Amino acid sequence: xxxxxxxxxxxxxxxxxxxxxxxxxxxxxxxxxxxxxxxxxxxxxxxxxxxxxxxxxxxxxxxxxxxxxxxxxxxxxxxxxxxxxxxxxxxxxxxxxxxxxxxxxxxxxxxxxxxxxxxxxxxxxxxxxxxxxxxxxxxxxxxxxxxxxxxxxxxxxxxxxxxxxxxxxxxxxxxxxxxxxxxxxxxxxxxxxxxxxxxxxxxxxxxxxxxxxxxxxxxxxxxxxxxxxxxxxxxxxxxxxxxxxxxxxxxxxxxxxxxxxxxxxxxxxxxxxxxxxxxxxxxxxxxxxxxxxxxxxxxxxxxxxxxxxxxxxxxxxxxxxxxxxxxxxxxxxxxxxxxxxxxxxxxxxxxxxxxxxxxxxxxxxxxxxxxxxxxxxxxxxxxxxxxxxxxxxxxxxxxxxxxxxxxxxxxxxxxxxxxxxxxxxxxxxxxxxxxxxxxxxxxxxxxxxxxxxxxxxxxxxxxxxxxxxxxxxxxxxxxxxxxxxxxxxxxxxxxxxxxxxxxxxxxxxx
Amino acid sequence: xxxxxxxxxxxxxxxxxxxxxxxxxxxxxxxxxxxxxxxxxxxxxxxxxxxxxxxxxxxxxxxxxxxxxxxxxxxxxxxxxxxxxxxxxxxxxxxxxxxxxxxxxxxxxxxxxxxxxxxxxxxxxxxxxxxxxxxxxxxxxxxxxxxxxxxxxxxxxxxxxxxxxxxxxxxxxxxxxxxxxxxxxxxxxxxxxxxxxxxxxxxxxxxxxxxxxxxxxxxxxxxxxxxxxxxxxxxxxxxxxxxxxxxxxxxxxxxxxxxxxxxxxxxxxxxxxxxxxxxxxxxxxxxxxxxxxxxxxxxxxxxxxxxxxxxxxxxxxxxxxxxxxxxxxxxxxxxxxxxxx
Numbered sequence: 103x104x105x106x107x108x109x110x111x112x113x114x115x116x117x118x119x120x121x122x123x124x125x126x127x128x129x130x131x132x133x134x135x136x137x138x139x140x141x142x143x144x145x146x147x148x149x150x151x152x153x154x155x156x157x158x159x160x161x162x163x164x165x166x167x168x169x170x171x172x173x174x175x176x177x178x179x180x181x182x183x184x185x186x187x188x189x190x191x192x193x194x195x196x197x198x199x200x201x202x203x204x205x206x207x208x209x210x211x212x213x214x215x216x217x218x219x220x221x222x223x224x225x226x227x228x229x230x231x232x233x234x235x236x237x238x239x240x241x242x243x244x245x246x247x248x249x250x251x252x253x254x255x256x257x258x259x260x261x262x263x264x265x266x267x268x269x270x271x272x273x274x275x276x277x278x279x280x281x282x283x284x285x286x287x288x289x290x291x292x293x294x295x296x297x298x299x300x301x302x303x304x305x306x307x308x309x310x311x312x313x314x315x316x317x318x319x320x321x322x323x324x325x326x327x328x329x330x331x332x333x334x335x336x337x338x339x340x341x342x343x344x345x346x347x348x349x350x351x352x353x354x355x356x357x358x359x360x361x362x363x364x365x366x367x368x369x370x371x372x373x374x375x376x377x378x379x380x381x382x383x384x385x386x387x388x389x390x391x392x393x394x395x396x397x398x399x400x401x402x403x404x405x406x407x408x409x410x411x412x413x414x415x416x417x418x419x420x421x422x423x424x425x426x427x428x429x430x431x432x433x434x435x436x437x438x439x440x441x442x443x444x445x446x447x448x449x450x451x452x453x454x455x456x457x458x459x460x461x462x463x464x465x466x467x468x469x470x471x472x473x474x475x476x477x478x479x480x481x482x483x484x485x486x487x488x489x490x491x492x493x494x495x496x497x498x499x500x501x502x503x504x505x506x507x508x509x510x511x512x513x514x515x516x517x518x519x520x521x522x523x524x525x526x527x528x529x530x531x532x533x534x535x536x537x538x539x540x541x542x543x544x545x546x547x548x549x550x551x552x553x554x555x556x557x558x559x560x561x562x563x564x565x566x567x568x569x570x571x572x573x574x575x576x577x578x579x580x581x582x583x584x585x586x587x588x589x590x591x592x593x594x595x596x597x598x599x600x601x602x603x604x605x606x607x608x609x610x611x612x
Numbered sequence: 613x614x615x616x617x618x619x620x621x622x623x624x625x626x627x628x629x630x631x632x633x634x635x636x637x638x639x640x641x642x643x644x645x646x647x648x649x650x651x652x653x654x655x656x657x658x659x660x661x662x663x664x665x666x667x668x669x670x671x672x673x674x675x676x677x678x679x680x681x682x683x684x685x686x687x688x689x690x691x692x693x694x695x696x697x698x699x700x701x702x703x704x705x706x707x708x709x710x711x712x713x714x715x716x717x718x719x720x721x722x723x724x725x726x727x728x729x730x731x732x733x734x735x736x737x738x739x740x741x742x743x744x745x746x747x748x749x750x751x752x753x754x755x756x757x758x759x760x761x762x763x764x765x766x767x768x769x770x771x772x773x774x775x776x777x778x779x780x781x782x783x784x785x786x787x788x789x790x791x792x793x794x795x796x797x798x799x800x801x802x803x804x805x806x807x808x809x810x811x812x813x814x815x816x817x818x819x820x821x822x823x824x825x826x827x828x829x830x831x832x833x834x835x836x837x838x839x840x841x842x843x844x845x846x847x848x849x850x851x852x853x854x855x856x857x858x859x860x861x862x863x864x865x866x867x868x869x870x871x872x873x874x875x876x877x878x879x880x881x882x883x884x885x886x887x888x889x890x891x892x893x894x895x896x897x898x899x900x901x902x903x904x905x906x907x908x909x910x911x912x913x914x915x916x917x918x919x920x921x922x923x924x925x926x927x928x929x930x931x932x933x934x935x936x937x938x939x940x941x942x943x944x945x946x947x948x949x950x951x952x953x
Contacts, residue, residue, distance in 0.1 A: 180839065195837040199626060199830035199897035200823070208827055209839030216818050241625040 106133040107168060108264045108296035109154075109187070114163035116149055123149040126163075127322045129315055131265055131296040133168075136287055138299045138307045138328070141317035142340050142398050142563065147300055150317065151267055155182045155189050168264055188258030192270040194250045196242055196257075202229070203238035206257045228256050232286060248279030252286055259290065266290065267298045272306055273399075284310050302399035303580050304333060304603065318342050333602035340397065341565065341598070364388055365424045367526050367557045368409070368440070373418030375408035377401075381418060382583040384409065384576065386526065386557045391548060393560045393568045396578030396601055402561050403445050404581065406528045409559075410435045410442040422525075436469055441519035443512075445530040445561075451515045452503045459485040459499035462517045469522060488517035492547070509540035516544070526557045533562060545571050565594055577601060626947050630891030631903040633943070637936075638906045641913050645920075652920035656786040657796045663912040668801035669694070669864035671908045673883040674890070675812050676856030678904045681887055682816070683849040684829035684896030685734060685741040689726060690857040691879035692752030695872075697722050697861030699756045702871035705768040712770040719862035720855065726752070727854015735846035749880070756873055763872035766865075774800060775866045801863040808859065812901045825849055829896030886911050889936055893944050910936070 108131045116124040124146045131137050141147045152158045154165065156176035164173035167185050176182050179189070196205045203225035211221075225238035234252045236245055242253065251271055258266055268287075272280045287297055287310055299311060307314065307328070314331055316323040316339045323339050331339075364387050372381040379401045386392055394402040407413045409420070411429040420429055422438050429435045432442065444450035453461055462485045463476060470476075476484070485499045492513045496506055503511055512532060519527055529548065533541040548571055552558055560571050568575060574588035577600040585600040587593075624632070645654045653659045664671075673690045680687045697719045704710040704718055726748055733744045766772070778797035785795035816822035824845040827835040836842050864876060890907025892899030911933060918928040 179837070183839075195831075195834045197827045197830035197834050197838070197897070200826060201625065204823060204827075205838070208823055209835070211820065214820050216820060216823055218818075241623075243626070244623050 108133055110166045112164045115161045116153055123320050125320045133294045133296055134291045135312040136297045136299050136310045138311035138314045140314055145317040146320040155179050186264035188263040189267040190254045192273055196254055198243035202236050202240050202242055202253055205242050205253055228260050232256055248275050248282055265296045269300045334599050337598045337602045369421040371419045373408050375413035375415050377404040377413045378581055379404035380582040388557055389552050389555050391552045391558045391560055391572050392574040393572040394576050395568055400578040401581040402578055403530050406530055439525035441524035442528045443515055443532055452511050454504035457500045458496050458503050458514055461503045461514050465518045466521045492517055509536035512536055528559045530561045626898045627900050631900045634891050634903045634906045638910050645917050649920050657784045661796050661798050663909055664802045665799045667908050667912045668805040669860045671805040672808055672856055672860035674886040674904045674908050675901055676853040677883045677887045678892045678899050680849050680853040681892045682829045682899040683825045683846055687745045687853050688880045689745040689748035689752055690883055691876045692749040693726050693857045694861040694864050694876040694879055696752045696756045698865040698875055699759045699871035701865050702764045702766050703760050705766050705771055720858040723854045723858020727851040731847040731850030735843045766869045775869055801866050809901055809905050826897055885937055888940055
């Protein structure tokens with residue numbers, strides 16, 4: 103092992119029932135580097151972190167810590183901390199009612215009696231050396247989120263940590279705060295701390311990282327020096343497409359082209375919500391299928407949630423068929439003929455305890471009003487019609503929806519919205535976690551519905567699927583719309599270039 | 613930042629902020645009472661010391677409530693436990709012919725037993741503290757009736773001697789109309805109560821356990837991540853509250869000298885109200901024992917003022933207390949919402 107290695111993980115395997123979360127993954131962290139851990143959803147980033155911090159027990163592989171020849175088994179986060187591996191999570195795990203100094207020292211001192219003066223002096227020293235603008239006696243709740251995060255880091259650093267894991271530390275920070283955090287990270291680097299930086303913001307990765315390890319589908323794609331890896335290549339590695347292959351795939355397979363002279367079904371100008379998405383414009387015409395694309399966390403879902411009124415809309419204007427409308431809650435959207443199939447089927451989609459029939463008719467029932475219930479016969483007729491139409495495999499209409507397979511659950515939710523005959527339907531990851539046969543069925547159905555005049559926004563993590571279905575794609579990066587591709591320009595390469603941003607033009611593939 | 617130059621004044625901590633309000637409120641209230649109701653006895657120092665004499669037990673019980681509320685819990689059994697202690701002690705002294713020291717040990721034992729059971733159920737079996745201590749309250753009330761149904765007055769010589777001890781405050785007192793100097797006095801319970809206030813203040817501020825209580829009450833999940841043994845801290849919070857209920861029950865008995873089934877009913881609510889008026893946050897993590905002392909004194913002052921004005925019955929006390937509680941609860945919710953920003 104090299105001298106400057108802080109920790110190394112070799113051949114780590116971890117599987118959960120039915121899933122191989124990590125397959126033979128290697129990871130090395132060196133002194134004084136910021137090492138970004140990148141990957142899309144399900145790539146295994148968090149599993150790897152959890153194995154390292156002792157939350158999960160690994161199935162196979164070795165973990166070596168600096169200064170120890172033997173492979174170690176880390177059983178708990180506490181043990182990891184004692185070995186010098188500290189984690190700072192996205193949600194702050196400090197006590198808001200205590201002072202800054204106490205948060206740095208509580209739970210660590212062995213003494214029964216608290217020596218406030220010594221504690222405050224020590225805290226003052228640490229805050230000064232790390233240049234954190236906080237006073238020891240200040241109550242933590244009075245500090246900004248960024249400062250609170252820095253206090254958490256200061257605590258970790260003072261615990262003599264050799265490896266600091268920052269798990270999505272910047273998601274709740276504004277730009278100034280991010281800058282402060284990065285200054286602190288660079289400072290820690292010069293002190294020889296190895297930092298594992300987990301984030302989905304590409305700009306931030308290139309701003310502070312020295313090295314990037316990419317995971318995909320639980321496997322190691324590779325370890326790269328940040329300066330040698332152009333952005334566009336990083337994106338292609340995360341998505342699992344080689345750029346050379348991409349050139350050969352022709353884009354724009356979408357079969358339906360919107361008529362250009364029409365008034366759009368829905369137009370949004372400068373729309374923004376409390377989810378942090380930057381103001382964006384969006385239009386969709388009758389019979390058009392378009393989509394939002396971008397990496398995980400780039401704001402795809404946030405955009406459609408803002409359109410649907412699922413998040414609190416904080417600005418912008420929405421027009422439907424040329425008329426101004428106010429969509430501030432999902433019910434308002436429904437009344438205007440907008441349907442939304444949410445990304446998280448289990449949490450936001452199905453109502454697990456209710457039957458297939460009840461799940462299907464609920465949206466229509468809500469629009470009709472709860473005091474005018476459908477008769478049992480009507481409800482059954484509706485449900486039967488769509489179960490047949492979408493070929494939903496269920497024992498009966500009264501089966502609880504939770505006992506259906508994922509694909510059939512998704513079809514039932516789709517049926518729920520089709521029953522309301524929406525003018526505009528938003529499908530957020532309708533094909534995630536369902537089998538390939540059903541995927542194709544859903545894709546076909548989307549195109550069919552569009553040819554009948556429905557406008558559909560389709561979101562998927564799989565680019566091929568988007569290309570097959572959509573005739574226009576809005577590209578997002580870091581909660582911002584960064585481009586729109588349609589027609590000839592709609593190719594995988596172009597999508598990746600747009601996701602990666604301007605810097606890619608300076609890269610090798612420009 | 614301002615580190616190198618003049619440092620910007622930090623906003624006060626939540627605990628300090630609420631404590632300041634409580635103390636100011638007491639001062640204002642008492643000074644106004646002295647000015648406007650001086651002829652009704654408020655100019656006499658003894659009126660103030662009588663507050664302490666009257667409420668020594670409540671001070672101790674409220675301190676116990678503060679401890680458990682700071683840790684994020686609640687204990688509504690202390691009134692019932694007090695009644696049980698009074699009844700057991702009076703029966704022990706009168707019927708069993710026991711001694712004073714034995715009665716003290718019985719009080720502490722009963723309080724401790726309740727605390728241990730509550731603590732175990734809440735901290736290790738993770739049952740809602742409200743439910744656990746509600747059961748404790750019913751049990752204590754039921755057990756009181758089981759011990760004895762009649763009201764009994766303690767006549768034990770040693771007991772009466774202790775309860776009648778008056779500790780004179782040197783140099784403080786008032787003159788009667790004939791010009792005779794009557795020194796002010798406090799009862800022995802006040803010494804015990806004040807000692808407990810001081811000990812608890814030091815414990816909460818300067819011990820690992822005390823700070824752990826604040827951390828657990830502030831955010832139990834975070835406290836766990838910071839390496840605090842959350843279950844143990846909660847357990848001992850209830851044990852301590854139980855023990856304080858024992859002491860408080862004993863002081864209550866010392867002051868009233870009797871035992872009855874309906875005794876001390878609603879006392880736990882008075883203790884909770886005093887603790888909240890004293891600046892303890894019901895959601896946990898914020899509170900101060902000095903504030904609790906003043907919370908009890910505010911409650912006592914209101915009662916004395918209402919009586920002095922001649923308003924009939926305890927209703928006006930209740931209405932005034934409820935208005936104050938509303939004020940403090942609104943204040944607390946402001947603090948809590950600010951924290952969530």
